[in-house]
Amino acid sequence: MTEKRPFDILNGALGGSVLLKLKGGVEVRGTMASYDVHMNIVLENAEQLEDGEVKRKLGTMLVRGDNIVFISPS
Template sequence: MAASPSQQPTKRPLNVLQRSLNRKVAVRLKSEIEYRGKMSNVDSYMNLILVDAEEFDGSDLLANYGKVVIRGNNVLFIKLEKEF
């Protein structure tokens, strides 16, 4: 049965992330620490590599990093920043 025009195809999170490489993201960890930067790579476990990353605790900037590797099982959520 064909999908009606009002229904959108199912979006799989990993596919969305893979199509969003080189976009800015905010990644919140289970520890409440947040990293913001440009996502340069993601794998099937949702491990991420961010470049030009910044580490935040709430609204407080804790550190600037050139590159950060984030293990997927520590991630609470990933927010894609809007493109302008």
């Protein structure tokens, strides 16, 4: 167990693949390119998932932080 603060996980995830669960049930996966204090997140090579399968490829995307339920680096 680490004792890092929650936002440390965002910094450590830069450049790696992350899974984002959004409000309303949408899930997207991509390479985390940047974030800010509102947890707004830019993904590259992003894909929208449905039941774990790729539904469509979205390239670069900006996800509003207030729509994020959780973020999981993979």
